[in-house]
């Protein structure tokens with residue numbers, strides 16, 4: 291059994307959502323390699339920091355994540371394996387990348403109660419003093435508002451309305 295710790299900068303960004311691990315970001319790895327009958331069992335912890343934007347207010351955010359991984363790297367044989375020992379080495383990159391990318395939040399937010407953007411002004415509601423979105427109606431509703439606030443046509447003909 292062998293244990294090792296490494297800091298490895300990633301050469302290209304990992305993840306394609308609102309947040310990702312940027313190229314050049316360091317991945318801290320604590321790896322344990324165990325020789326087992328079928329191959330080498332690699333397990334450990336990967337830590338990295340993602341950066342990106344809040345999904346509600348677009349503020350720049352960043353946060354560390356830590357994931358565990360474990361995979362058996364089989365000795366090359368007749369059967370094809372996703373993970374194989376090659377030239378006495380195990381390539382952990384795909385394994386670590388997948389584990390980290392899967393840990394990225396699907397809907398990242400700068401804080402759990404982020405109020406998002408004002409739908410009218412585009413301002414961050416967190417920056418607006420009262421934190422309430424401005425009341426506004428979609429202009430397409432204006433005609434309808436007019437319609438309802440005026441006496442309906444034909445009301446004069448209704449029974450009881452004549453003097």
Ligand SMILES: [Zn+2]
Nearest residue numbers: 344347400404
């Ligand atoms: Zn936010």
